Amino acid sequence: EAQVTQNPRYLITVTGKKLTVTCSQNMNHEYMSWYRQDPGLGLRQIYYSMNVEVTDKGDVPEGYKVSRKEKRNFPLILESPSPNQTSLYFCASSLWGGNTEAFFGQGTRLTVV
């Protein structure tokens, strides 16, 4: 089954404790990205990757890191999480570019206390 898998689905952590949210896709897609969803703001892009070893900032990259060492995986790293990073996070992949149909993971609800 074609899918994008994120883990964990739910996470509560403390300020400053490094964490990683994993994302994996099995569709051989070139393009992957991370979004955060906040009430009243819709979804906003954090980082994206056009291909392996190619990543770039989206609209709200501050406080986040990503890597794309393999085509299928695109982890999101919070080196020192803060309460304002409490949000619902979505990983997405698409065949190529942000203008093709995006397939989204199930979401990760992160709470930073």
Next chain:
Amino acid sequence: AQKVTQAQTEISVVEKEDVTLDCVYETRDTTYYLFWYKQPPSGELVFLIRRNSFDEQNEISGRYSWNFQKSTSSFNFTITASQVVDSAVYFCALSEGYSGGGADGLTFGKGTHLIIQP
């Protein structure tokens, strides 16, 4: 910079009514792509439609239809004979194209929460 506006924060209708969700976009590009996604209460994001800027034909898929009008920069979504299962948050999104490659991701509107009452 690109922008998507969904002015309707929440809409509530009774089942079987028709309902239209508005989407207005801004972009300087002549090549761009418009999308609608559905987010049911379970939280996942479900793709509904993708439309490129050169195709202004309206589209119908069952009870769903989309009206794309470049003259008014709008891409509205209509549900005919609504059902309770249509209750969800609906997002309109825009992506600008760069020679068909598109480095940009999706710019989303803030979403419209649609409530279908039995």
